[in-house]
Amino acid sequence: MAKREFKDYEGLVNRSMGIYGLLKHFPDDMSDEEVEGILHVLPKDMSSAISAVLAPRIRKTSIALLKGMQHWFDGAAEARARGKKIILVPFNFPPEFVYCFENAYPLTSEVLTVSGVAALEGQGERYWDFAMGLGLPDYLCSSNTIELGSALTGADFEPDAVISAAPGSCDANSKIHEFVARYIGVPQFILDKPVDDSPRGRRAYRTYFRRLVRDMEEFVGEELNEDHMREVLSRANEATQLYYDLWELRKIRPNPCPNLFTLYAYAVRYVLWGTEVGLDILRMMIDTVKERMEKGLYPAQEEVARCFWIYTYYYWDWYGFFNRMEERGITVLGDLLGSFFFQPVDLSSKDTMIDGLADTCWDYAMTRQVGAESMSAQWADDIAYWTSQLDADACIYCGHHSCKQTWSVFSVVRSEIMKRSKLPTLMLQGDSWIRRMLPMSAMDEQIDEFVGSVLKGKRTTPATQVG
Numbered sequence: 061m062a063k064r065e066f067k068d069y070e071g072l073v074n075r076s077m078g079i080y081g082l083l084k085h086f087p088d089d090m091s092d093e094e095v096e097g098i099l100h101v102l103p104k105d106m107s108s109a110i111s112a113v114l115a116p117r118i119r120k121t122s123i124a125l126l127k128g129m130q131h132w133f134d135g136a137a138e139a140r141a142r143g144k145k146i147i148l149v150p151f152n153f154p155p156e157f158v159y160c161f162e163n164a165y166p167l168t169s170e171v172l173t174v175s176g177v178a179a180l181e182g183q184g185e186r187y188w189d190f191a192m193g194l195g196l197p198d199y200l201c202s203s204n205t206i207e208l209g210s211a212l213t214g215a216d217f218e219p220d221a222v223i224s225a226a227p228g229s230c231d232a233n234s235k236i237h238e239f240v241a242r243y244i245g246v247p248q249f250i251l252d253k254p255v256d257d258s259p260r261g262r263r264a265y266r267t268y269f270r271r272l273v274r275d276m277e278e279f280v281g282e283e284l285n286e287d288h289m290r291e292v293l294s295r296a297n298e299a300t301q302l303y304y305d306l307w308e309l310r311k312i313r314p315n316p317c318p319n320l321f322t323l324y325a326y327a328v329r330y331v332l333w334g335t336e337v338g339l340d341i342l343r344m345m346i347d348t349v350k351e352r353m354e355k356g357l358y359p360a361q362e363e364v365a366r367c368f369w370i371y372t373y374y375y376w377d378w379y380g381f382f383n384r385m386e387e388r389g390i391t392v393l394g395d396l397l398g399s400f401f402f403q404p405v406d407l408s409s410k411d412t413m414i415d416g417l418a419d420t421c422w423d424y425a426m427t428r429q430v431g432a433e434s435m436s437a438q439w440a441d442d443i444a445y446w447t448s449q450l451d452a453d454a455c456i457y458c459g460h461h462s463c464k465q466t467w468s469v470f471s472v473v474r475s476e477i478m479k480r481s482k483l484p485t486l487m488l489q490g491d492s493w494i495r496r497m498l499p500m501s502a503m504d505e506q507i508d509e510f511v512g513s514v515l516k517g518k519r520t521t522p523a524t525q526v527g
């Protein structure tokens with residue numbers, strides 16, 4: 061009888077690294093038979109995400125994205141082996157800042173959670189349960205608590221330090237990062253957002269950012285090198301330009317940009333900004349979208365609704381959320397986490413580059429809106445801008461059960477959107493990272509009813525070719 065091997069209990073990052081590590085053996089494109097073979101042997105939870113990303117219309121770009129993620133994970137393992145410092149950052153912090161150090165490497169909490177939820181059997185549930193088992197409250201943010209719950213098990217790849225950019229915008233996020241830093245005994249560097257949104261507040265934020273630079277330089281044992289910074293940030297600037305090129309293409313009706321690409325764009329933003337790999341993925345996305353536009357390809361007979369998600373997506377059923385929706389003619393125009401106001405960084409000097417990074421950091425949605433002087437006003441302003449740009453027909457809100465910040469002002473924001481932009485806004489319950497809260501079938505039903513009754517026949521756009 062074959063000998064059975066049991067592996068030690070492993071954390072989300074280690075398990076995800078193992079799985080993404082397999083991707084380097086994949087060809088850059090795959091036949092339908094190869095995809096079918098893979099789906100046949102994969103565990104159920106993972107095959108759902110893989111079947112979504114390997115849909116023929118997006119397959120090649122998806123493989124590039126997956127390999128990009130594998131590159132990011134491999135980079136962390138390699139950095140650790142070379143004695144570089146692994147810095148855990150939240151999703152409202154630019155990873156390119158960490159890439160500006162030759163001896164540091166960024167891992168992003170929430171992207172790790174999404175990777176685990178997409179790739180692991182059992183998704184991220186055991187790590188959430190572990191955090192709850194320690195007595196942590198269940199009103200934490202599942203977006204970061206799943207990955208950080210894994211760090212707390214003591215059986216995972218651990219960072220050497222944590223940057224927390226959420227104080228001043230989200231207590232749930234900043235407290236769990238602080239707790240983990242203390243629990244595993246690594247330093248935490250804090251970047252506070254003042255509530256003052258005037259130029260004085262911006263100036264204060266730049267000052268805080270400079271203090272973070274000094275702390276990091278001391279911790280990493282390396283002074284930021286201007287030439288290396290310029291190299292990284294010129295790639296980041298190029299990525300910003302490509303992001304806006306893609307944004308322009310997303311305005312077209314019917315939308316030539318597959319729903320999943322909106323997620324890919326911000327996956328790149330959160331982990332690979334400032335790298336060549338990130339640029340390659342963005343270029344490939346744009347080529348695919350242009351090709352679809354030129355051929356008039358769209359996944360359904362007509363585009364029946366263009367919906368902007370005013371907070372986040374659901375990440376635990378990629379096929380159900382992204383692909384099935386576009387196959388019913390419902391465009392996921394984007395969500396708040398993937399919509400940006402970034403400006404290219406001025407590369408003329410080290411000082412301008414640091415200021416540019418501080419400004420980038422401020423303009424991440426969670427910092428800019430949740431940490432604003434008036435959260436509801438800033439949120440509504442930004443939504444009005446994005447939805448008018450992207451020619452949206454409606455808005456949909458979903459998030460997670462414990463995002464007290466957004467829940468607390470949702471009704472104000474909804475009535476403002478309806479008044480100002482005349483866009484009907486659907487509110488969904490459920491949790492973006494934990495499937496136990498509300499099944500996808502229930503969400504589908506509510507979305508279909510909303511589209512069928514509120515948006516019915518309003519602005520459909522026929523496809524030239526279905527595909």
Ligand code: SF4
Binds near residue numbers: 229232426465
């Ligand atoms: S604002 Fe909401 S989604 Fe963002 S980190 Fe805080 S709890 Fe999570």
